[in-house]
Amino acid sequence: MPFDIARIRGLYPALGDGWIHLDGAAGMLVPEQVASAVVTAMRAPVSGPGAAFPASQRAESIVAAARRAVADLVGGHPDGVVLGPNPAVLIKRFADVCAETWTLGDEAVVSRLDELANQRPWQQAMRRIGGAVRWGEIDIETCDLPAWQYERLVSARTKVVAITAAAGTIGTRPDLPTVAEFAKRVGAMVFVDATYAAPFVPFDIGASGADVIALSALTWGGPSVGALVFRDPSVLNQLPPVALDASASGPERLELGQHPYPTLAGLVASIDFLANLDDAAKGSRRNRLLTSIGSVKAYTSELHDRMLGELRAMPHVTVIGDAIRRIPALALTVRGRKAAEVAAHLASQGICAFTDDGSDGLFGSLGVAEVGGVVRIGLAHYSNDFDVNQFVRALYQLR
Secondary structure (H helix, E strand, O other): OOOOOOOHHHHOOOHHOOEEEEEEEOOOOOOHHHHHHHHHHOOOOOOOOOOOHHHHHHHHHHHHHHHHHHHHOOOOOHEEEEEOOHHHHHHHHHHHHHHOOOOOEEEEEOOOOOHHOOHHHHHHHHHEEEEEEEEOOOOOOOOOHHHHHHHOOOOEEEEEEEOOOOOOOOOOOHHHHHHHHHHHOOOOEEEEOOOOOOOOOOOOHHHOOEEEEEEEEHHHHHOOOEEEOOOOOOHHHHOOOOOOOOOHHHHHHHHOOOOOHHHHHHHHHHHHHOOOOOOOOOOOOHHHHHHHHHHHHHHHHHHHHHHHHHHOOOOOOOEEEOOOOOOEEEEEEOOOHHHHHHHHHHHHHOEEOOEEEEOOOOHHHHHHHHHHHHHEEEEEOOOOHHHHHHHHHHHHHHO
16 A cells, blocks of 8 residues: 555654644644654754855755755745745745835735735735735635636736635635636736645646745644745845845845754655655655655545545534535534534544634634634544544534
């Protein structure tokens, strides 16, 4: 069996805590390989870059390896990879830089489906220059994000279309190429938050239509580090720099301070780990990533579909949304019970799940605060049939 779930689970020490981890949307557990890479890098002599001695050269090689690994993950070029603490910081930094070149009356298009991290920075940028924000709305019934609406949302004044590749809240995956096509007609930049899609969908920055994408290693079991990937690396040298070093070029123009080298070593190890999830994966790291993530997609989709079928058979459980294209993340409500009560019951059964009170973001627009919020879960590479069965059993007890 190429995708051996028993072998994969054995690579996660944290699974030994006895809990069922359906909290993948907040970040997957860390494989032993990644933890070891961080510790090994912390024990090795690593200095600042730019000198001739080995410890300095080791720092440079770690950064270069991190850029190559991220580029392989999404089909980009290492020269277009900007590294930073997390996507929220990087998106805000990039939006502020872009706003320096925009003027009164320019527009940004954001979507209700996105996390606040890919809404607020663009809203703030437009507010600062006296621009306007237009919204891509979701279908209330399915929670899909219809691509056709973008034909009328974009205009000659549109500077950026910010959209998610997959919603970590409810799993919906929009039609990125169609949205990008509408944006390109007016010369707008397409900024894609691929944070939640990257672990579950083989991603190609060129095929997606994105100009820039955001990533977080936390979502696939890597360390706390984020990245922006530019489809055309030359764009970086056309942006106003934020780097303290006036001579900085390429991705360094959007980077501040020294990199956390052990963390970047863990980032490389986490992407190598993804590439080897499928025993049948062969060839370059990029090819192995496409094979392995394709297998992850097939495995988790089957598990997710079975779970959905069980949940929808329960009259007291309501699953939010019904999009056809999705990642294995969902939100639900239980009739007559607040989300916090449901999550507490799940915890009593040894199941990890999060809640959202519905006061903001996507759930705020859906009005779920009126029913006491929602329970959020997310499957991972290491989720199995037992996890799903126990989750379904625990919810059945609340009928």
